[in-house]
Amino acid sequence: MAHTKRTRPAHRAGRTDRTLGSRQLAALLPDPAEARPAYRHLAQAISALILDGRIALHVRLPAERELATALNTSRATVTAVYDLLRESGYAHSRQGSGTWTALPEGRAPRGVARLLGPHDTAIDLARAAPNLSRQTLTDALARVSPQLAEHVDTPGYHPYGLPELRAAIAERFTRRGLATVPEQILVTSGAQHALTLVLGLLARPGDRIMVENPSYPNALEAIRRARLRTVPVPVTDTGWDTGTIEAALRHAAPRLAYLIPDFHNPTGCLMPESQRARTLRAAQRSGTWLVIDETLTELALDVPAPPPFACHAAPGGTGQVIVTGSMSKTHWAGLRIGWLRAPARLVTELAGQRVATDMGGSVLDQLLALDLLDRSEELLPQRLEQSRRQRAALTSALAEHLPQWTWHLPPGGLSLWVDLGEPVAAALAERALDYGVRIEGGAYFATDPGIFEQRLRIPYTTPPETLREAVHRMAATLADGLTSSSTGRRPHWIA
Incomplete structure (x- = not known):
């Protein structure tokens, strides 16, 4: 097709x-x-x-x-x-x-406010984004400075991405089992940028797109702004139902499907290999483009990192699979480096789409990304061990202070999808600010309002002592009650 x-x-x-x-x-x-x-x-x-x-x-x-x-x-x-x-x-x-x-003066849309982060001393659990050590960044800057000087004599525009970075990303796919050449890679300003480019090129308002429910909020927002009609398929604590996915693809025949099969955000589930193969076959039959978000793929804590999703396709069946990735979750979101892998011709068309708003990424950031990727065998194990310690601290604190809450331990990723047992997530998130904790209720991850009110996504991307303190504060919030009248404030939506 x-x-x-x-x-x-x-x-x-x-x-x-x-x-x-x-x-x-x-x-x-x-x-x-x-x-x-x-x-x-x-x-x-x-x-x-x-x-x-x-x-x-x-x-x-x-x-x-x-x-x-x-x-x-x-x-x-x-x-x-x-x-x-x-x-x-x-x-x-x-x-x-x-x-x-309209938007009241001084208020920012929620997605923007989340990215700006707290301007106070609140513990920020609204974002699942790890930091990069200062020493790691300082050392990388020292190594790439001479290379940056060599680029000063060039215009510096690379709409496809820095050639050597494209080659490195392609080689990583090949090493993981999916033969890839640089012409199949487009370097972007993050995985969200890659998704937005794909939506802008391959879909038009009113087209259907299959999405998981719950899913990554910023992706859902991009889909809403593209005015696409979502076809939700549930992801529960035990994962996906392949029959439901096949039925959605068969009956709705969506133009696109956006999936996070590797340590799904927010549930942490990992899609089994058999389900991947069946999903690929069903998408091929319906003519649906699969957009596979691999942002969290390398954050495998208890299992080996999965091979690329497209590896499970029949020979010649990867023509309608687009894979997006990023350094935001494995390294640092401040680099703003992501990528997509797609058929070479489509990459050319996406690059043309890109230059209308973004003529190319920062050369410095791309050189830093290349340096850090070259050192993945040294840096990634450290990141994984840090995440395991932080996850253990969070689960231990929850078991001690909030034993009524339940969760399934994810085999990877950066967060827990916690069941509070009652639909109080929104009230808890609002009240917890008074106790110095910023967190998002489960409804923020839903395709439709009014669901997942009994859920919280709790990232384990901050130090263990900070996570323990955050849980202690949330327990105190619940102990003091969640009635809005106890805050003594007007609701934020009137301010």
């Missing part, structure tokens, strides 16, 4: 693509009868969806009468909802054109 993007239909006149339908919004909101006053309950839900990115900015909200009908509530309730959203800065009105979503 040809892998170039399908011809897009001519753009339709009007602003229908900037309007949120009443049924679409109602499906995202809780039942107005669940809490009183209903208008505050609904306004809080809409503002949270705007911060999460599940409702885009600068889109028109449904007419009051239409939304009232969809929610089976009064128009007066919806009027009060919109009034409160305008007062708190989450909406504004244009005369004669309705009510439009």
Whole structure:
């Protein structure tokens, strides 16, 4: 099957693509009868969806009468909802054109806020990102400085990536069992950048994409912004159900499928080899492009690192498999180095897509990445041993202070997917800030709102003593109760 993007239909006149339908919004909101006053309950839900990115900015909200009908509530309730959203800065009105979503002054979208990190002394468990030792970085900088000087006489633009780095990444794939040449590699500014390029080239608004539920939040956000229709398949504590995946591919025939089979984020599950082969065959039958996220592949703590997913394809069957990877989880996210492996022709097309917004990555960062990759046999075992110690500290602290919580020990990756036993994750995450812990509730990893409220993703990427203190603080948070009135503050969505 040809892998170039399908011809897009001519753009339709009007602003229908900037309007949120009443049924679409109602499906995202809780039942107005669940809490009183209903208008505050609904306004809080809409503002949270705007911060999460599940409702885009600068889109028109449904007419009051239409939304009232969809929610089976009064128009007066919806009027009060919109009034409160305008007062708190989450909406504004244009005369004669309705009510439009907005962001209050001083607030950042949730994804941006998470990446900015805390500006206080809170323990940050919202990000599963390890640090790089200062000595390792200093030594690498000293080694690459002479090489950087050699590049000063060149323009410095490498839309495909630095040739020697492409060759090194290709050689790593070959060593792992998947023969690869440099022409099949595109160096990107992280795995998220690679995914965004793929979505922009191979999909159009309205196309279906199969995704795991739960999944990596930033990937889900990229998919929402591309206006793709998700086809969720569940990932439980015991992993994937192959029959469900095959049925989704057969019946929905999605254009793309985004999977994290290696130490899945957030569950930590590792997909068995038999499931990989069946998934590849099913995707081939449905004509679906598989986008395999290998960001966590090398973080194998209790098992050997798995070979590339595409190794399980029949001969000649890897033509519609795209693999993305990154140094963010194995080394340091500050390098902003990722890559994708795809058919050479597709790599050429993706490079063309890239230069419209990004003419090439930093030469210095790529030289540093090359140096660190060359030293993987020295650095990676240290990283794995550090992760094992931190994981042990976290599980020990949880068993001591929060024995009612349960989890399956992941064989790799960077986090635990913890079951709290009751749907209090969002309340706990909000209240824990008062105790100096920043963490994300499970709903943030869901394809749809209202699920995984009994789950927390707890990364073990900070020192053992910090993890023990974080667990102690979360236990204190629960012991003191989770009622919002105890904080003595207005909810953050009104601030």
